[in-house]
Amino acid sequence: MMILLGMPVIQIILFGFAITTEVKNAEIAVLDLSKDEATRKIVEAIEVSEYFHVAEYVHNTKDIDNVFRKGRIGLAIVFSENFYENLLHTGKAQIQLIADATDPNTATTLTNYATAIINNYQRQIVATGPVPYQIVPEVKLMYNPQMKGAYNFVPGVLGMILMLICAMMTSVAIVREKEMGTMEVLLVSPMKPIIIILSKAVPYFAISAVNLATVLLLAVFVLKVPVMGSLFWLILVSLLFIFVSLSIGIMVSTLTSKQMIAYLISGMVFMIPVMLLSGMIYPVENMPAILQWISHIIPAKWYIAAVKDLMIKGLGVQAVLKEITILFAMAAVITAISVKKFKNRLE
Amino acid sequence: MKVITAENLTKKFGSFTAVDHISFEVEQGEIFGFLGANGAGKTTAMRMLCGLSKPTSGKGMVAGFEISKNPEKIKANIGYMSQKFSMYEDLKVWENIRLFAGIYGVPDKEISHRTDELLKNLQFEGQKDALVKSLPLGWKQKLAFSVAIVHEPKIVFLDEPTGGVDPAARRQFWELIYQAADRGITVFVTTHYMDEAEYCNRVSIMVDGRIDALNSPQNLKQQYDAANMDEVFHRLARGAKRNSD
Structure with missing residues (x-):
């Protein structure tokens, strides 16, 4: 619990060190x-x-x-x-x-x-x-006359933390139940499977909301990154992204029954691409075309872009409609897949 | 009254037939032993009866409900204890009881009363606040069984409930099973241990997905001219073609 709540604080300080990168085209x-x-x-x-x-x-x-x-x-x-x-x-x-x-x-x-x-x-x-x-x-x-690095890494850290907590922790929590055998007992109970899954996801949704508040407060009061645009839309988009990450976590949990594998999948398949391909550390424009193409399917990329527009540039919600639509579509597809997978497992 | 009936119940995974046309009936209050080597199809059959897995063909009625049509209704009438000892290890004893009682639909008002009763029956009053992981395995199993019937189900399914403990602890566990059966709860139990098979009212023996024998332990011993259930089992299991996994 300390790790979950303390992590954003440490990361936001660590990422204060900016990385210089070359730009092409x-x-x-x-x-x-x-x-x-x-x-x-x-x-x-x-x-x-x-x-x-x-x-x-x-x-x-x-x-x-x-x-x-x-x-x-x-x-x-x-x-x-x-x-x-x-x-x-x-x-x-x-x-x-x-x-x-x-x-x-x-x-x-x-x-x-x-x-x-x-x-x-x-x-x-x-x-x-x-x-x-x-x-x-x-x-x-x-947008950033003082050239503060924080303007760049705050949206990135937000995207990464939320992804990490929602996707990794949710998948591990559900898989842990499978490993311990409690999942089976829960499934035999009169409760509907969807309720079981929801009750596993709700605590992480709450933790993520706390993390979101922590990072935003730190950003505004410690790093002096102002929220230029509408706070309401910023939070709404963040909640949408949390939802996408949670559904990814649930999807991972339906793919495996070992905690270790759930860690690896969330780590390798979701975390590393988020860090490297979301434009948080390296600008996406410099990447080879194939990597740029791959970066389109990473939810965090769209989320980070939306946060930059809303928070740093102070643009209105119409500027991020595309990002919101894409995140919505991703949430729908991933949820559909995990519900189907979950049912199949019961067969 | 019959609480479980299976008619030609079959489960196929691709070309592999895990459970092959099994038929049997279980009376209310009976202790029904479900025996078989590893991989014989016991767990698959049990999962179908619990509504966790849909049969490929055949019919099954549990507590008056058809298993492929009303799995949710069945779930409200059964208790289940799985092979893995399955409680939350980092919760206290009373927290586990409260959690599972709530999940299985025991009304809130009754939970504390039933918790006290359950602990008293197990003589666990002193361990109410202990973490489950600090208990010895035999105690955990007794607790898990009591929790599985905390909502007074019609039937309780036990999947190898006494794995890994000595015969003395198994005896104590079976005393709990007898108490439950006396209250009218039907007990459906799978096991490896042939000393446990002797305690059942009737046993069925599965070989390669089929039920090869079904009778009281007494009659089976006579039928196969064996001194104990172990011998009966070995005569039947010798014909098995599947490797135990």
Whole structure:
């Protein structure tokens, strides 16, 4: 019990150490207000580099906000008006780099790469021309101006803790009853099997709710990560995710009758992918296509994405409708499978 | 009155026939021994009678209900004690009694009264607050049996209830079984121990999924010209084709 309730505290402190990662083919947006020779060359240089892929060309400042909200792009590059003119005549021109800093590691990496490419172009024109030109990149960080790592790992830890407690503990608790033989006695009793399963799941639902509160309180008061969006929806989405995890736990318990195997299945099949593929530690965009594809079937990935949107970016519920739908579908499918499995076992 | 009837009860797992057309009847208040080597199909047959497993074919009536149609009704009328000693080891004695009494539908008001009665009958009053895991195995088994009949079922199914204890502890356990039978509870018991078979009113002996013999221990011994049940069993089991697992 101490472990179950204390674990979130320890993990949230441990994960304070951020991990730097390389970024490849990050999707970016470009707002080119001057459309001249220099800006075209810089965009080309950026596009040919292996780090970036220009996903969208936008036409005004307002659109930048919109593409960020969609969550696809990690960086936007804005060229000021009369870029080349300014560069030629005053020797100075401005570029603005806007990064989505909900994941500070990726944001830093992206802005560094972009700055390097721009500096490289600057060196080229300085070498050919007589006047010392200067391009001044100005970096702006969206959502997380102080680049706090906590902004990134709080949603991740939430996803992991809830998955761990619900899926692993529920499956182990049910399998333990099977191992001890008490399950059989319960099944022979007049109680319906669904009641037995529910009564095993309810305590873990309660513990998870306590954990959710602990992590959120720690995040807000100790790590100073504010809840930007609606707390109501954040909690509702979390409860949905808890439900998905509980049904995974019940499904695992129907697959095996040994506690050890239940641990292994929850650990290997559910925990490790959650840590590695959910985008919590490594950005999903950098992974090979096959791993990205696999990451889609991991509930925690969608949950963490939804928490980032709701908690850090402060977006409304309409921004996470897709995630909510997917989690709902997963819950339905997994519950259906476990009910069927459970019945088969009785045959 | 017959409380259990089985007619050609059969259970197949794929191509393997675990229970092969067994038929028998058990009277109310009878102690019915269900004998057989490991893998002969005893547990499968018992699980069907308890409503835990659906028969592939054949009919069975338990406590007046058809086993494949009304398993839930059957469950309300039976008690069950499994092969593994199955109580919550990290709960106290009285907590286990309260839990199972509640699960088996004993009204809340009666639970404490029945707990006291049960403990008194077992002379366990001093152990009320002991953790179940601290009790010796023989005591645990007696407790598990008493808990299995705490709701006064019509029938109690015992699946090898006395595994792993010495003959003296088994005798004490059987005294409890006799007490229950005297109160009109039908006892359906599987066992390996042939000394226990002697205590039953009637025994059936399963070989390879079939019932090869069914009679009182006395008559079986005469029929097979044997000095004790052990000899009877060995004569029948010699014909078995399945390996014991």
